[in-house]
Amino acid sequence: xxxxxxxxxxxxxxxxxxxxxxxxxxxxxxxxxxxxxxxxxxxxxxxxxxxxxxxxxxxxxxxxxxxxxxxxxxxxxxxxxxxxxxxxxxxxxxxxxxxxxxxxxxxxxxxxxxxxxxxxxxxxxxxxxxxxxxxxxxxxxxxxxxxxxxxxxxxxxxxxxxxxxxxxxxxxxxxxxxxxxxxxxxxxxxxxxxxxxxxxxxxxxxxxxxxxxxxxxxxxxxxxxxxxxxxxxxxxxxxxxxxxxxxxxxxxxxxxxxxxxxxxxxxx
Amino acid sequence: xxxxxxxxxxxxxxxxxxxxxxxxxxxxxxxxxxxxxxxxxxxxxxxxxxxxxxxxxxxxxxxxxxxxxxxxxxxxxxxxxxxxxxxxxxxxxxxxxxxxxxxxxxxxxxxxxxxxxxxxxxxxxxxxxxxxxxxxxxxxxxxxxxxxxxxxxxxxxxxxxxxxxxxxxxxxxxxxxxxxxxxxxxxxxxxxxxxxxxxxxxxxxxxxxxxxxxxxxxxxxxxxxxxxxxxxxxxxxxxxxxxxxxxxxxxxxxxxxxxxxxxxxxxxxxxxxxxxxxxxxxx
Numbered sequence: 001x002x003x004x005x006x007x008x009x010x011x012x013x014x015x016x017x018x019x020x021x022x023x024x025x026x027x028x029x030x031x032x033x034x035x036x037x038x039x040x041x042x043x044x045x046x047x048x049x050x051x052x053x054x055x056x057x058x059x060x061x062x063x064x065x066x067x068x069x070x071x072x073x074x075x076x077x078x079x080x081x082x083x084x085x086x087x088x089x090x091x092x093x094x095x096x097x098x099x100x101x102x103x104x105x106x107x108x109x110x111x112x113x114x115x116x117x118x119x120x121x122x123x124x125x126x127x128x129x130x131x132x133x134x135x136x137x138x139x140x141x142x143x144x145x146x147x148x149x150x151x152x153x154x155x156x157x158x159x160x161x162x163x164x165x166x167x168x169x170x171x172x173x174x175x176x177x178x179x180x181x182x183x184x185x186x187x188x189x190x191x192x193x194x195x196x197x198x199x200x201x202x203x204x205x206x207x208x209x210x211x212x213x214x215x216x217x218x219x220x221x222x223x224x225x226x227x228x229x230x231x232x233x234x235x236x237x238x239x240x241x242x243x244x245x246x247x248x249x250x251x252x253x254x255x256x257x258x259x260x261x262x263x264x265x266x267x268x
Numbered sequence: 269x270x271x272x273x274x275x276x277x278x279x280x281x282x283x284x285x286x287x288x289x290x291x292x293x294x295x296x297x298x299x300x301x302x303x304x305x306x307x308x309x310x311x312x313x314x315x316x317x318x319x320x321x322x323x324x325x326x327x328x329x330x331x332x333x334x335x336x337x338x339x340x341x342x343x344x345x346x347x348x349x350x351x352x353x354x355x356x357x358x359x360x361x362x363x364x365x366x367x368x369x370x371x372x373x374x375x376x377x378x379x380x381x382x383x384x385x386x387x388x389x390x391x392x393x394x395x396x397x398x399x400x401x402x403x404x405x406x407x408x409x410x411x412x413x414x415x416x417x418x419x420x421x422x423x424x425x426x427x428x429x430x431x432x433x434x435x436x437x438x439x440x441x442x443x444x445x446x447x448x449x450x451x452x453x454x455x456x457x458x459x460x461x462x463x464x465x466x467x468x469x470x471x472x473x474x475x476x477x478x479x480x481x482x483x484x485x486x487x488x489x490x491x492x493x494x495x496x497x498x499x500x501x502x503x504x505x506x507x508x509x510x511x512x513x514x515x516x517x518x519x520x521x522x523x524x525x526x527x528x529x530x531x532x533x534x535x536x537x538x539x540x541x542x543x544x545x546x547x548x549x550x551x
Binding site for chain 2: 113115116119120121122123124125126128129130133134136137152153156159160172173174179180183184197199205257260261263264265266267268
C-alpha cells in the first residue's frame with residue numbers, strides 16, 4: 001500500500017484518465033457474462049449495467065454503474081449518472097437474483113443520480129427509495145464495492161448490502177465536495193477544503209461503520225495495473241461470497257438491518 | 269394572540285405621520301401579498317393561490333391530532349457530532365434555544381378522531397428539516413414501535429434533504445429509515461406519508477416516497493434534485509410549476525392533494541378504511 005494520501009489526492013486519482021471501469025473488470029473477474037437490459041417499464045439506462053455471470057463457477061448477478069473510458073462512452077452512459085429506469089432495472093435484476101438464489105454483487109461508481117427534468121418526471125426519488133427499502137430485505141446475499149466515486153443517494157441505491165468494500169482510493173460521500181462547498185459555504189472553489197472535512201476516504205468509511213473492507217490498489221493507483229487490482233477484487237469476492245452464501249438467510253438479513261441500524265451519533 | 273401584536277404595532281405608529289400598514293405576507297408561489305393576519309387565520313395558506321405554507325411541528329400537531337392525545341417519543345434525543353464538524357454543535361445549541369426543538373423531527377403517539385397512530389412531524393425551522401442522526405434514529409424508532417404495536421404511521425415530511433454537517437452518516441440514515449419502513453410494511457403496517465413544503469433530496473429518496481398512501485398539500489415543493497442544480501445542468505429556466513405537488517400528482521408519484529383544512533378528516537377516513545377505529549365510541 002502507498003503511503004497515506006489525503007482525501008483530495010485520492011479524489012484526483014479517482015478521476016485519473018485510465019482508471020479501470022466495470023467494463024474492464026468484468027472479463028477479468030467473471031466468466032460467462034451475459035448482460036441484461038431494461039427495466040420493463042420505460043427504457044434501458046446505459047448508466048447501469050446488469051447481468052449474470054460466474055464467479056469461480058458460481059452463478060452471480062452483477063449490477064454496476066458504468067463510467068465511460070472516453071467521451072463517446074461517457075455520452076452513452078451519461079457519465080455514470082443513472083436515471084430512474086437504471087435503478088428500476090437494478091431492482092428487477094436483484095429480484096431475479098433472489099428468485100434464482102444467486103448472490104448479488106454491486107459495483108458503485110457514480111458522481112450521483114442524474115439531476116434533470118426527465119429524471120424528476122419519472123420519479124428519481126421514488127426509484128432510489130424503493131431500491132434502498134427492497135434491497136434491505138432481499139433474501140439473497142449482497143456485496144457492494146465502491147470502485148471510484150460513491151456519490152450520494154445515487155450510490156446508496158446500490159449500496160444496501162451485507163458487506164461494503166472500498167477500493168483503497170475510492171470515496172463515498174453525501175455529496176461531491178464541490179457541491180458541499182457550494183451549499184454550505186456558497187463557494188464551490190473551496191472543494192479541496194470540503195474534501196478533507198467531509199470524511200470520505202476508505203478508512204473513514206471503515207471507522208464510521210459504513211464499510212467493512214478496503215481492497216488494496218497497486219502502487220500509484222488502480223490504473224497502473226489492471227491485472228493486479230482485478231486479482232485483489234476477485235480475491236475479496238471469492239472469500240466473501242461463499243462465506244455469505246453459507247449463512248442462514250434470516251441471520252444474514254438481521255445482520256444487514258443492524259449494520260445500517262447502528263449508524264448515527266446522538267445522546268438522550 | 270395576533271391582535272395583541274397588532275395593538276402594539278398600532279400604538280407604535282400613533283402620532284407618526286405615515287399611515288399605519290398592517291404586516292403583510294408575500295407568497296413565495298404567486299408572489300402576491302395578503303395581510304399576514306389573513307394568512308395566519310387560514311393556518312398559513314395563501315388566500316390568493318392556495319399555497320400551503322410551512323407550519324411548526326407544534327402548530328401541525330394542534331390542527332391534526334385529538335386535543336391532549338399527543339405523547340412524545342424520544343423527546344430528549346440530541347445530535348452528536350460524528351465528523352467533528354466545525355461549529356456544528358454550537359449551531360445546534362443556538363437553534364435549540366431559538367426554536368425550542370432538539371432537532372428537526374418530533375415523533376410520538378396520538379389519536380386522530382379517535383384512531384390510534386404513530387405520528388412524525390418534521391420541522392423546517394431546524395436546519396431546513398435536514399436528516400441527520402437524530403431524525404434518522406427517531407423515525408426509525410417510530411416505525412419499529414409501530415411495527416411492534418401493530419399501529420399505523422402518519423409522517424408529515426418537510427426537509428431540504430441530507431444534513432451536510434453529518435456527511436456520510438447522514439446518507440446512511442436513508443438506509444436506516446427505509447429499512448424500518450420496509451419491516452413495518454412487511455408486517456402489514458399502514459403508512460401514510462404526507463408531503464409538506466418542502467420535501468426534497470434524501471428524504472424524498474427514502475421514507476417520504478415509501479408510503480402506502482402518499483398525500484401532498486397544495487403547491488408544496490416535492491423533488492429529488494434542487495431546482496437550481498437542474499437549471500445548472502440543462503442551462504435553462506424551469507417552468508414555474510415544476511416539482512410542485514400538482515406536478516408530482518400528474519406524474520403519478522402522489523396519490524392525492526389534500527387541503528390543510530380537510531387533512532384531519534381525510535386521515536381519519538383513511539385510518540378507518542384500514543380498520544383503525546377509535547377504541548371506545550366514535551368521537
